[in-house]
Amino acid sequence: MSRVVVAGAGGWGTALAAHLARKGDTVLLWARDPVHAAAIAGSRENTRLLPGVLLPPGVAVTADPGLAGFGLPDAAVFTVPSHGLGAVAGILRPALAGVPLVVSGVKGFEPGTFRRPSEVLADALGVAADRVCTLSGPSHAEEVGREVPTAVVAAAAIPATAAAAQALFFSSRFRVYTHSDLVGVELAGALKNVIALACGMTDGLGFGDNTRAALLTRGLAEIARLGATLGARRGTFQGLAGLGDLVVTCTSPLSRNRRLGMRLGAGERLEAVAGGMIQVAEGVRACAAAVALAQDRRVAMPISAQVHRVLFGGAPAAEALQELLTRDPRSEEETAP
Numbered sequence: 001m002s003r004v005v006v007a008g009a010g011g012w013g014t015a016l017a018a019h020l021a022r023k024g025d026t027v028l029l030w031a032r033d034p035v036h037a038a039a040i041a042g043s044r045e046n047t048r049l050l051p052g053v054l055l056p057p058g059v060a061v062t063a064d065p066g067l068a069g070f071g072l073p074d075a076a077v078f079t080v081p082s083h084g085l086g087a088v089a090g091i092l093r094p095a096l097a098g099v100p101l102v103v104s105g106v107k108g109f110e111p112g113t114f115r116r117p118s119e120v121l122a123d124a125l126g127v128a129a130d131r132v133c134t135l136s137g138p139s140h141a142e143e144v145g146r147e148v149p150t151a152v153v154a155a156a157a158i159p160a161t162a163a164a165a166q167a168l169f170f171s172s173r174f175r176v177y178t179h180s181d182l183v184g185v186e187l188a189g190a191l192k193n194v195i196a197l198a199c200g201m202t203d204g205l206g207f208g209d210n211t212r213a214a215l216l217t218r219g220l221a222e223i224a225r226l227g228a229t230l231g232a233r234r235g236t237f238q239g240l241a242g243l244g245d246l247v248v249t250c251t252s253p254l255s256r257n258r259r260l261g262m263r264l265g266a267g268e269r270l271e272a273v274a275g276g277m278i279q280v281a282e283g284v285r286a287c288a289a290a291v292a293l294a295q296d297r298r299v300a301m302p303i304s305a306q307v308h309r310v311l312f313g314g315a316p317a318a319e320a321l322q323e324l325l326t327r328d329p330r331s332e333e334e335t336a337p
Contacts, residue, residue, distance in 0.1 A: 001025055002074040002168060005067060005096070007088055009036060011049040011141035012105055013079035016169075018145055021058035023171055028070045029061045032080075032088065037063035053145035067095045075101040075168055077135075078121060082108025082190075082282060085117055089124035101164050102127055103154075104134040107189035108282040109289040116186040130158045133165040134182060136189040137240040138248035140255075144174065151175040153240050155185035177240065184232030188223065188242040192249050193257045193283030194290050194304050195219030199250040200261020201310065201317040211321075215303060216250050221336060222301040226290065229297040257283040264310055265317040287311055300335075302327060 002025045006017045009031035017029040031037035040046050041061040044054050055061075062068040076099045080088045085106055096102075102125060106117040115123075122129040137152030144150055154165035154176050162178040170176045179185055195215060202211045223246075224237040236242055249255045260281040263273045274284065291308045294301040306320035 003071070004028070004075045004077060004168070005030060005070065005073045005092075005099075006077045006079060007092055008079035008105075009040060009046065009049075009061070010079060010081075011046065011145075013077075014040070014046040014050045014055070015053065015141040015145040016077060016079060016105060017059050018053055018055055019147075019169070019171070019174055021056040022147075025058065025168075027059045028067060028073070029055075029059055030067065030092070031061065031063050032084075032091075034063040037061050050141060050145050065091050065095065067092070070095075072096070072098055075099065075103060075164075076125075077103040077105060078117070079105040082106050082117060083111050083285060086110060086120045086124045089121055093125050096125060099125075099127070100131065101161065101168070102132045103165050103168070104132065104186075105136075106134075107136065107186075107193065108286050109190055111285060114289045114293060116183070116190075118182060118186060130156065130161055132156065133161050134186050134189070135165060135169065135176075136185050136245065138244040140248065140252065142254055147173045149173050149175075151177065151240055151244075153177045153179040153185055155179035155182045155241070157182050179236070179239075179241070181233045181236040183230060184227055184236030185241040187227045187230060187232050188237055189245060190282070190286045191223040191226070191290055191304075192219075192242070192246040193281070194287045194307055195223070195246060196249040196255055196257035197261040197264070197281075197283045197287065197311075198303050198307050200255075200258035200263075201265035201307070202321060203258070204262035204265020204267075205318055205321065212250060216246060218335075219250075219303050220246055222299075222303060226294055226297065226299045226301060229299055230293070256281045260284075267316070269314075270311055283307075284311055 005028045006013050007030045017027045021027045104117040118132045133156040139150050154162045156162040166176045199212050290304045309315040
C-alpha cells in the first residue's frame with residue numbers, strides 16, 4: 001500500500017484517486033478551490049466533474065497547501081490543466097520536498113514556453129528529471145471512474161521510474177505498460193487533441209466516417225513528423241499513447257475536444273463555446289503550440305494549421321476543410337510519418 005497525493009480535483013484526478021484507493025492505497029485529493037474541496041469531501045462525489053463515482057473511504061480531500069498533515073507521500077500525481085501546472089506545483093513544493101515519485105497526468109504544453117508537463121514539474125518541484133513519469137493513453141475519466149477496462153503507458157527517462165509508476169497504478173481493470181520514450185508519449189498526448197478538434201469540426205459539418213478516418217490517419221502522420229524533430233521515436237505514435245489515444249479522442253462522445261470541434265463545425269465561435277465549458281479542452285492551447293513548433297522546425301502540419309485558422313483566425317470550418325482537400329496531390333509514401 002502506498003500513500004499518494006493527487007493534485008487536481010477535476011474528473012481525471014478524481015478518477016485516479018478513486019482507482020488508487022480501490023487498490024488499497026491511502027490517497028489525499030488536493031483541490032485548489034476550498035469550496036470545491038469541501039463539496040467533494042461532504043458528498044464523497046465530484047458531482048460537478050465526475051458524477052456517479054463515489055470516493056472510497058481511503059480518499060481524503062483538502063485544499064490545504066500544506067496537505068493537512070498528510071506528511072510526505074510515496075508519490076505525487078498531478079492532473080491539473082497544463083496552463084496552471086507550474087503554479088500548482090509551486091504551491092505544493094514545500095509539502096512535497098523529497099517525494100520519490102512524481103507522476104504527470106497532464107496532456108498539453110506550458111503556454112509561451114511550450115515545455116512538456118514533465119519538464120514543468122521537475123523545475124517547479126525542484127526534483128531530478130528522472131524521478132518524473134507521465135501516465136498517458138486512451139483513458140476517459142468517466143470510464144476509469146466506473147472501472148471500465150483500460151490500458152495506458154507509464155513513460156519515464158529511466159526504467160526504474162516507469163516501473164514504479166506501473167506498480168502504483170496497475171490493476172486487473174487498469175493495465176499499465178512501461179515506456180522509455182517520455183518525449184514521444186507526452187507529445188502524442190498533447191497533439192492528438194488538435195486532431196480531435198479537426199474531427200469534431202467535420203462531424204459538426206455533417207460529414208461521416210470517411211472524413212474522420214482520413215483526418216485521423218493523416219493527423220497521426222503529421223504528429224509523428226513533428227515528434228521526430230523533437231527527439232521522439234516514430235514508433236511511439238503507433239502505440240497506446242499515440243494511435244490508441246488518438247482513436248478514442250477523435251471518435252468518442254466523451255471527448256471534450258471532439259465536442260468543442262463539433263460546435264465550431266456547426267458555426268459557433270470559440271469564445272462563446274469555450275466560455276460555457278466546465279472542463280478544459282486542452283486542444284486549443286495545444287494547437288497554438290503545435291503550429292509554433294512546426295514553424296520553428298519547418299515541419300508540414302496542414303491539419304493543425306487549418307484548425308489554428310478556425311480557432312484563432314475566424315475561418316469557417318467548411319473553408320478550412322476545403323483548403324485541406326484542394327492541396328496539391330501528393331504521394332502518401334512521401335508524406336508518411
